[in-house]
Amino acid sequence: MSKYCEMEKEALKDMLVELKAEYAKIKEAGLNLDMSRGKPGPDQLAISAGIMDALTSEDELKSETGLDCRNYGELCGIMEARRLMSEVMGVPTENVIVYGNSSLNIMYDTISRSFTHGVMGSTPWCKLDKVKFLCPVPGYDRHFKITEFFGIEMINIPLTEDGPDMDLVEQYVNNDESVKGMWSIPKYSNPSGVTYSAETVKRLAALKPAAKDFRIYWDNAYVIHHLYEDKKDELLDIFEECKKNGNEDMVFQFASTSKVSFPGSGIAAMSASTANLDFVKKQMTVQTIGHDKINQLRHVKFFKDLDGMNAHMMKHAELLRPKFDAVLTTLESELAGTGIAEWTKPLGGYFVSLDVMEGCAKKVVAMCKDAGMVLTGAGAPFPYGKDPKDSNIRIAPSYPSPKELLEASKVLALCTKIAAIEKLIEA
Amino acid sequence: MSKYCEMEKEALKDMLVELKAEYAKIKEAGLNLDMSRGKPGPDQLAISAGIMDALTSEDELKSETGLDCRNYGELCGIMEARRLMSEVMGVPTENVIVYGNSSLNIMYDTISRSFTHGVMGSTPWCKLDKVKFLCPVPGYDRHFKITEFFGIEMINIPLTEDGPDMDLVEQYVNNDESVKGMWSIPKYSNPSGVTYSAETVKRLAALKPAAKDFRIYWDNAYVIHHLYEDKKDELLDIFEECKKNGNEDMVFQFASTSKVSFPGSGIAAMSASTANLDFVKKQMTVQTIGHDKINQLRHVKFFKDLDGMNAHMMKHAELLRPKFDAVLTTLESELAGTGIAEWTKPLGGYFVSLDVMEGCAKKVVAMCKDAGMVLTGAGAPFPYGKDPKDSNIRIAPSYPSPKELLEASKVLALCTKIAAIEKLIEA
Numbered sequence: 001m002s003k004y005c006e007m008e009k010e011a012l013k014d015m016l017v018e019l020k021a022e023y024a025k026i027k028e029a030g031l032n033l034d035m036s037r038g039k040p041g042p043d044q045l046a047i048s049a050g051i052m053d054a055l056t057s058e059d060e061l062k063s064e065t066g067l068d069c070r071n072y073g074e075l076c077g078i079m080e081a082r083r084l085m086s087e088v089m090g091v092p093t094e095n096v097i098v099y100g101n102s103s104l105n106i107m108y109d110t111i112s113r114s115f116t117h118g119v120m121g122s123t124p125w126c127k128l129d130k131v132k133f134l135c136p137v138p139g140y141d142r143h144f145k146i147t148e149f150f151g152i153e154m155i156n157i158p159l160t161e162d163g164p165d166m167d168l169v170e171q172y173v174n175n176d177e178s179v180k181g182m183w184s185i186p187k188y189s190n191p192s193g194v195t196y197s198a199e200t201v202k203r204l205a206a207l208k209p210a211a212k213d214f215r216i217y218w219d220n221a222y223v224i225h226h227l228y229e230d231k232k233d234e235l236l237d238i239f240e241e242c243k244k245n246g247n248e249d250m251v252f253q254f255a256s257t258s259k260v261s262f263p264g265s266g267i268a269a270m271s272a273s274t275a276n277l278d279f280v281k282k283q284m285t286v287q288t289i290g291h292d293k294i295n296q297l298r299h300v301k302f303f304k305d306l307d308g309m310n311a312h313m314m315k316h317a318e319l320l321r322p323k324f325d326a327v328l329t330t331l332e333s334e335l336a337g338t339g340i341a342e343w344t345k346p347l348g349g350y351f352v353s354l355d356v357m358e359g360c361a362k363k364v365v366a367m368c369k370d371a372g373m374v375l376t377g378a379g380a381p382f383p384y385g386k387d388p389k390d391s392n393i394r395i396a397p398s399y400p401s402p403k404e405l406l407e408a409s410k411v412l413a414l415c416t417k418i419a420a421i422e423k424l425i426e427a
Numbered sequence: 428m429s430k431y432c433e434m435e436k437e438a439l440k441d442m443l444v445e446l447k448a449e450y451a452k453i454k455e456a457g458l459n460l461d462m463s464r465g466k467p468g469p470d471q472l473a474i475s476a477g478i479m480d481a482l483t484s485e486d487e488l489k490s491e492t493g494l495d496c497r498n499y500g501e502l503c504g505i506m507e508a509r510r511l512m513s514e515v516m517g518v519p520t521e522n523v524i525v526y527g528n529s530s531l532n533i534m535y536d537t538i539s540r541s542f543t544h545g546v547m548g549s550t551p552w553c554k555l556d557k558v559k560f561l562c563p564v565p566g567y568d569r570h571f572k573i574t575e576f577f578g579i580e581m582i583n584i585p586l587t588e589d590g591p592d593m594d595l596v597e598q599y600v601n602n603d604e605s606v607k608g609m610w611s612i613p614k615y616s617n618p619s620g621v622t623y624s625a626e627t628v629k630r631l632a633a634l635k636p637a638a639k640d641f642r643i644y645w646d647n648a649y650v651i652h653h654l655y656e657d658k659k660d661e662l663l664d665i666f667e668e669c670k671k672n673g674n675e676d677m678v679f680q681f682a683s684t685s686k687v688s689f690p691g692s693g694i695a696a697m698s699a700s701t702a703n704l705d706f707v708k709k710q711m712t713v714q715t716i717g718h719d720k721i722n723q724l725r726h727v728k729f730f731k732d733l734d735g736m737n738a739h740m741m742k743h744a745e746l747l748r749p750k751f752d753a754v755l756t757t758l759e760s761e762l763a764g765t766g767i768a769e770w771t772k773p774l775g776g777y778f779v780s781l782d783v784m785e786g787c788a789k790k791v792v793a794m795c796k797d798a799g800m801v802l803t804g805a806g807a808p809f810p811y812g813k814d815p816k817d818s819n820i821r822i823a824p825s826y827p828s829p830k831e832l833l834e835a836s837k838v839l840a841l842c843t844k845i846a847a848i849e850k851l852i853e854a
Contacts, residue, residue, distance in 0.1 A: 045498060052486070068472065071690050074691075100528065126543065264500070264719060291528065293692065294689065
């Protein structure tokens with residue numbers, strides 16, 4: 001395929017007529033596809049069905065310490081669930097708290113607590129004139145919604161193939177006391193699939209924050225969410241690296257089984273230094289008597305340990321691979337060499353990140369929508385929903401079938417071409 | 428029995444020698460009893476065992492609207508769970524949000540949100556110099572811990588047999604703009620067992636708050652927690668009464684199945700006016716993708732409806748009655764007529780509230796503790812843990828067996844007598 005920008009306008013115009021005719025036909029036929037959210041498909045839910053039978057009334061429902069899981073108590077979660085999640089997150093068991101079903105809720109809570117009660121004794125953020133967060137982009141829209149909800153000023157940090165632009169991160173964190181946090185999805189990032197390089201993790205761990213209550217929000221949402229058995233990204237242990245720099249308290253890590261067991265009914269966890277967790281527990285003891293320990297026990301009974309969970313993740317991978325393949329091969333066959341789009345080829349996670357020609361993302365998403373195909377809103381992966389280049393589109397291939405994804409990706413490629421050509425002709 | 432205060436000092440001294448000898452013997456033998464928390468007994472947990480089998484991998488796990496409960500979504504809870512909790516709380520389904528396992532967490536969240544984002548558009552409380560809450564006493568220690576955690580000034584309001592002292596409530600709420608809330612457990616109150624009279628509910632509903640963001644925190648924790656089939660307290664519908672006064676937005680109601688199904692793994696809910704819930708949802712949509720819908724479905728499948736739940740509550744009552752009886756008959760036989768103690772005889776809820784002679788509660792609790800019997804800390808049912816009269820002791824009879832409770836109540840009565848006589852002799 002030739003690069004569109006090198007083509008004659010007349011040739012482009014001819015192509016546009018054809019493409020538009022094709023689009024009109026598709027629009028008339030009408031699609032009904034949703035590629036908007038990283039929502040596991042029904043086939044994925046089915047492989048976790050056994051979790052429903054993991055505990056019955058025949059079971060004693062006691063934790064390994066003899067605690068009746070049905071009753072009140074055990075604020076930080078039962079020990080075996082903490083151990084399981086500690087294996088997932090690669091940290092000591094005592095540095096893990098297991099919560100309810102939502103890691104997003106833990107993150108919200110962490111920021112909300114910082115506003116009302118500060119961080120390990122610092123001034124509550126609600127008393128400050130300005131609080132800023134660094135936001136590697138493209139990133140997770142729900143992260144940015146939390147910081148936006150609290151009126152936190154969000155600063156875009158470009159995400160490279162190695163992770164966030166570290167020169168920029170160091171410049172902000174080490175000099176600006178109002179920078180209190182940085183969002184990050186260090187492994188198979190949402191939406192780009194990037195895993196932070198060892199160098200990036202080392203530089204993050206060696207930050208010298210101007211604000212003593214600066215924290216990295218290490219959302220390890222896809223920590224074991226590989227797509228291939230034989231090709232896996234590796235992520236350096238940030239806690240270990242932090243220790244070397246006396247920065248033990250600088251990281252809050254989050255993880256959940258939302259995309260391991262059931263999205264609505266998994267277990268979520270946080271890990272951090274003992275000093276951080278001691279501070280968190282002061283709030284937790286006021287906030288609740290404890291989270292759902294039966295569901296914690298159910299998860300441990302079903303998965304047993306990290307090996308069990310990893311084996312389970314390969315079943316997810318088997319179901320997800322054809323879906324990612326459908327998207328990637330279509331984008332490849334339709335768009336490779338056109339010079340109007342770039343996209344990621346992740347080894348894990350839940351997304352493909354597509355960059356269309358600058359100024360075209362909104363248009364492409366709108367055209368897809370008109371044809372009956374819902375994508376994440378253009379701009380969503382950026383703070384305030386504003387993609388400065390109007391170029392990024394997040395594709396979530398997990399929910400539709402491979403067949404649907406083939407069809408959808410073709411439409412997406414078609415709209416990408418139409419928008420690009422219209423722009424090139426105008427120019 | 429003669430009133431201790433009318434007895435000669437010498438007679439009291441003789442009695443004290445005998446009582447102390449008895450106490451020394453008990454202390455030597457050593458007890459191991461916990462009457463500190465309103466924790467259901469293992470026998471109560473057993474009657475809900477069937478909930479563990481309510482859903483299995485054979486079930487479709489879809490809500491009545493066809494939603495897959497295993498997946499993300501349905502922020503406010505599945506409709507059938509909202510309906511069930513709406514029946515429990517006596518409000519329309521659309522005015523109910525079903526959350527996770529903890530109503531305490533909802534209350535914490537409600538106050539935390541008010542601090543960071545205000546109430547339906549009001550100034551966030553963190554921007555105010557002073558925020559006050561009215562606290563009917565004795566009350567629930569965990570309520571008071573939340574308001575204390577946020578630095579809210581708590582004002583004691585004496586709880587009479589009809590509910591909070593309404594003259595005082597009106598005086599504060601209608602005149603002081605910094606009074607933003609009032610805690611209340613309107614039915615079978617913790618710990619006194621009092622249910623607010625119709626007159627009290629009417630006066631509450633007719634309040635004319637100086638602060639437009641004043642809310643009554645209507646913690647209906649024991650709404651269906653009767654001890655007797657034929658003797659039940661009735662509570663007027665506060666929302667209906669509020670409507671008559673144009674005060675629809677003044678009440679947040681909370682309830683849960685913590686003491687219906689399992690304390691650690693129940694479902695919790697909030698009800699409020701549409702305007703209030705619309706504001707709450709703006710936060711919720713940022714905070715989480717949704718709560719555990721499988722557990723919601725499990726509860727609906729097990730209980731079916733309010734009738735099913737009420738029938739279940741009578742099984743709890745059968746188990747709880749002998750426990751309450753053990754405490755009440757012992758207090759009656761040991762302390763009636765002595766003039767040194769008064770106690771409640773509740774028709775529901777989880778507590779007996781004992782008032783010992785002024786200035787003696789701490790001493791009694793400490794003596795019991797020395798003998799191996801844990802009671803709720805004296806003062807706990809009051810803001811800041813300070814009982815102005817040092818007189819109130821909360822008894823939680825649900826966890827120990829009736830036999831243990833007989834023994835424990837005797838020790839409690841014994842310590843009550845010793846402390847009272849020592850005080851009378853000193854005087």
